Amino acid sequence: MEGHKGGLRPPNQVIKGGFAPLTPRGADTTLSVQDLWVEYRTRRGTVKAVRGVSLDLCRGEALALIGESGSGKTTLGLSLIRLIPRSARIRAGRVIYRRDGQEYDVLSLGSEDLRQFRWKECAMVFQSALNALNPVLKVWDQVYDTASAHRQAYAHRTRQRALDLLRLVQLDPERVLRSYPHELSGGMRQRVLLAMSLLLDPQVLILDEPTTALDVLTQRAIIDVLRRLRKELEFSLILISHDLSLAAELADRVATMYAGAIVEIGDVYETFYRPRHPYTLGLLRAVPTVTGQMRDLASIPGCPPDLVNMPSGCKFHPRCPYADSRCQEEELELAQVGRGHAAACFHWQQVQYELEAREGA
Amino acid sequence: MTGKLMELDHVSRTFPVGNLRVRAVNNVSLAIERGEILCLVGESGCGKTTTGRIVAGLLKPTAGRILFEGRDIWAMDDKGFKGYRKAVQIVHQDPYASLNPVHSIYKILSAPLFRHGLAVTQQEAQIKIRELLQIVDLTPPEEFLDKYPHQLSGGQRQRISVARALTVNPRFIVADEAVSMVDVSIRVSLLNMLSRLKDQLGVTFLFITHDLALAKYFAWEGRIAVMYLGCIVEVAATPRLINDPSHPYSRALLSALPEADPELTRTKKRVVLRSLDVPSLLDLPSGCTFHPRCPQFREGLCERQAPELAQIGDNRYVACHLVAPGMAS
Ligand SMILES: Nc1ncnc2c1ncn2[C@@H]1O[C@H](COP(=O)(O)OP(=O)(O)OP(=O)(O)O)[C@@H](O)[C@H]1O
Ligand SMILES: Nc1ncnc2c1ncn2[C@@H]1O[C@H](COP(=O)(O)OP(=O)(O)OP(=O)(O)O)[C@@H](O)[C@H]1O
Ligand code: SF4
Ligand code: SF4
Ligand SMILES: [Mg+2]
Numbered sequence: 306m307e308g309h310k311g312g313l314r315p316p317n318q319v320i321k322g323g324f325a326p327l328t329p330r331g332a333d334t335t336l337s338v339q340d341l342w343v344e345y346r347t348r349r350g351t352v353k354a355v356r357g358v359s360l361d362l363c364r365g366e367a368l369a370l371i372g373e374s375g376s377g378k379t380t381l382g383l384s385l386i387r388l389i390p391r392s393a394r395i396r397a398g399r400v401i402y403r404r405d406g407q408e409y410d411v412l413s414l415g416s417e418d419l420r421q422f423r424w425k426e427c428a429m430v431f432q433s434a435l436n437a438l439n440p441v442l443k444v445w446d447q448v449y450d451t452a453s454a455h456r457q458a459y460a461h462r463t464r465q466r467a468l469d470l471l472r473l474v475q476l477d478p479e480r481v482l483r484s485y486p487h488e489l490s491g492g493m494r495q496r497v498l499l500a501m502s503l504l505l506d507p508q509v510l511i512l513d514e515p516t517t518a519l520d521v522l523t524q525r526a527i528i529d530v531l532r533r534l535r536k537e538l539e540f541s542l543i544l545i546s547h548d549l550s551l552a553a554e555l556a557d558r559v560a561t562m563y564a565g566a567i568v569e570i571g572d573v574y575e576t577f578y579r580p581r582h583p584y585t586l587g588l589l590r591a592v593p594t595v596t597g598q599m600r601d602l603a604s605i606p607g608c609p610p611d612l613v614n615m616p617s618g619c620k621f622h623p624r625c626p627y628a629d630s631r632c633q634e635e636e637l638e639l640a641q642v643g644r645g646h647a648a649a650c651f652h653w654q655q656v657q658y659e660l661e662a663r664e665g666a
Numbered sequence: 667m668t669g670k671l672m673e674l675d676h677v678s679r680t681f682p683v684g685n686l687r688v689r690a691v692n693n694v695s696l697a698i699e700r701g702e703i704l705c706l707v708g709e710s711g712c713g714k715t716t717t718g719r720i721v722a723g724l725l726k727p728t729a730g731r732i733l734f735e736g737r738d739i740w741a742m743d744d745k746g747f748k749g750y751r752k753a754v755q756i757v758h759q760d761p762y763a764s765l766n767p768v769h770s771i772y773k774i775l776s777a778p779l780f781r782h783g784l785a786v787t788q789q790e791a792q793i794k795i796r797e798l799l800q801i802v803d804l805t806p807p808e809e810f811l812d813k814y815p816h817q818l819s820g821g822q823r824q825r826i827s828v829a830r831a832l833t834v835n836p837r838f839i840v841a842d843e844a845v846s847m848v849d850v851s852i853r854v855s856l857l858n859m860l861s862r863l864k865d866q867l868g869v870t871f872l873f874i875t876h877d878l879a880l881a882k883y884f885a886w887e888g889r890i891a892v893m894y895l896g897c898i899v900e901v902a903a904t905p906r907l908i909n910d911p912s913h914p915y916s917r918a919l920l921s922a923l924p925e926a927d928p929e930l931t932r933t934k935k936r937v938v939l940r941s942l943d944v945p946s947l948l949d950l951p952s953g954c955t956f957h958p959r960c961p962q963f964r965e966g967l968c969e970r971q972a973p974e975l976a977q978i979g980d981n982r983y984v985a986c987h988l989v990a991p992g993m994a995s
């Protein structure tokens with residue numbers, strides 16, 4: 306693969322400054338999001354879809370974004386590559402991308418640089434992308450289009466790379482390249498999209514609900530393929546899914562989103578076994594597992610807030626069993642609750658205490 | 667009272683597609699006891715919804731019979747069949763599509779009451795509807811009567827769909843992916859509400875889902891039937907099926923399922939299939955239709971003969987040559 310010579314131009318100014326406190330020590334970050342605010346303007350009012358999100362994506366790591374429908378996961382993902390719809394506006398914040406010792410301010414890239422940035426540096430496979438392939442073009446023509454749009458018109462080399470990637474995602478490359486999308490099953494199309502997203506060797510891959518519409522056996526194939534891709538190629542992964550099991554399978558770290566904000570972030574084992582935010586705990590208690598004992602399950606009462614008219618204080622307080630009057634008045638930022646583990650809750654220690662008491666019992 | 671309430675007797679259903687016919691449901695026999703929960707699980711397109719619609723009397727089988735309390739529903743007179751359609755209600759996956767957006771909740775729930783003569787005056791309807799809203803946990807009822815579907819959350823809308831099904835006092839409910847569209851955070855409370863209908867109103871359930879973990883939770887005391895390409899390949903009591911599946915396809919499904927527990931899901935033993943491709947219903951494989959993918963495929967047997975669903979234990983049925991040998995058709 307050619308270097309990124311035809312890619313991003315060196316920045317005219319190198320950005321310095323403090324970063325979010327949660328970088329695992331020693332790891333270098335590829336993407337840094339700092340206090341990002343994104344909103345949609347609608348007839349009903351302003352939808353505050355992303356509220357003050359800060360996070361660091363380390364080189365080679367897989368970070369899962371979980372949370373209920375409407376919590377802002379997709380909006381956050383789209384903002385990172387600035388593909389938000391017209392009605393949306395990034396109101397504040399910075400997205401810093403790092404490569405080869407250089408820093409780029411993604412939110413101020415010009416249109417040509419931005420085009421290079423997408424796909425070549427940071428690729429995204431969209432939610433319900435199964436219909437994203439052009440129905441009248443054979444897969445090969447689409448691969449070729451993607452490549453040539455980014456000055457990679459070396460047909461031979463592109464083809465070779467496409468063949469390798471298709472093989473990596475367990476498809477018969479010759480057959481797939483000659484097919485029209487409708488001739489492929491949903492799982493095959495999803496794997497084609499995965500392969501295409503990696504065609505230009507991006508450093509960051511964002512997958513939005515990559516297995517949601519797929520059957521169990523197909524989901525398994527996609528998960529195994531992703532695992533293999535991560536082993537063979539070096540990229541960082543942002544995995545957006547409301548499906549906790551996908552995060553449990555593939556993530557190194559997990560960030561829980563609620564009402565546009567990250568309310569908890571930590572190592573995947575920490576998050577699943579030692580959640581500290583009542584919302585993460587609530588999500589975990591709500592999903593059954595098929596293996597193992599019958600667990601006591603419980604739903605989270607109520608429903609997610611309206612992002613136009615949000616509750617005061619902690620946005621989770623109307624549904625939270627730990628809420629008190631303080632929670633109704635004040636909203637906390639993320640604070641450290643363990644090693645590489647942060648939560649935004651006044652009563653995280655009570656959550657800890659109860660979990661430990663339960664385990665001890 | 668126990669005993670068979672609903673029986674599917676060698677039921678098949680085909681649909682014309684161009685000059686061909688798809689076999690959506692293929693020779694399915696099942697019996698559902700009074701007060702039981704039977705879960706139908708399987709992958710997309712295997713025929714679950716078609717089976718559910720046949721059970722609800724919305725679709726006529728192209729072969730076989732549906733027996734309700736021993737009576738063939740398609741041999742009933744008009745009155746009998748109308749009664750059947752009332753006794754068996756279906757709750758669909760998509761609460762957005764199944765509720766009329768321009769009608770208030772009161773209107774949505776009162777219409778079937780008046781239509782079936784279960785209420786005559788508005789006052790009677792009001793009383794009945796309040797009761798129904800209580801049953802589905804939409805309280806206080808006054809808060810919901812004048813609302814429209816778009817003013818409710820997905821979970822609340824699904825509760826309204828259930829309340830509507832309950833207006834006619836059904837004895838049997840077909841729940842077709844009834845909680846699949848709502849957020850995970852509130853699924854369990856919907857399932858608990860449905861369980862209560864079974865316990866308190868004695869409703870029998872055909873619960874259709876593609877999610878085995880949901881099936882486990884909802885039907886722990888019932889049974890699970892696994893469907894593949896239109897056929898039932900295994901039926902067993904839920905704990906047995908989940909902890910010790912017999913059919914190679916059931917095993918593959920259970921082992922493939924990702925779990926919301928990192929340690930568990932990363933160390934789970936996996937069944938590796940011979941092929942990832944799902945065959946087309948228009949061109950089904952010969953013999954056992956799972957044979958091109960089955961890791962236990964036995965050449966010379968599996969691709970030649972279709973295994974029949976055979977009893978291998980107490981209340982346990984499997985369609986596989988290796989698990990239930992000598993039961994070929
Ligand atoms: N184009 C849009 N115009 C107005 N509001 C929008 C638009 N897209 C999303 N929203 C709103 O922004 C909020 C966040 O939506 P987003 O799609 O980011 O959530 P999500 O977590 O990805 O949800 P899901 O799990 O359903 O995909 C929601 O309240 C949603 O209704
Ligand atoms: N009216 C119809 N005309 C033609 N084909 C049909 C019709 N209804 C269903 N089918 C076909 O029958 C097969 C079984 O469909 P069915 O909807 O019963 O599957 P399902 O198990 O409910 O799938 P899903 O999990 O996706 O809901 C599919 O191949 C479907 O395309
Ligand atoms: S801050 Fe209060 S309301 Fe918010 S999650 Fe913590 S305990 Fe609950
Ligand atoms: S009959 Fe043969 S192919 Fe079919 S499930 Fe059994 S072992 Fe596999
Ligand atoms: Mg989304």
Ligand SMILES: [Mg+2]
Pocket residue numbers: 714715716
């Ligand atoms: Mg269906």
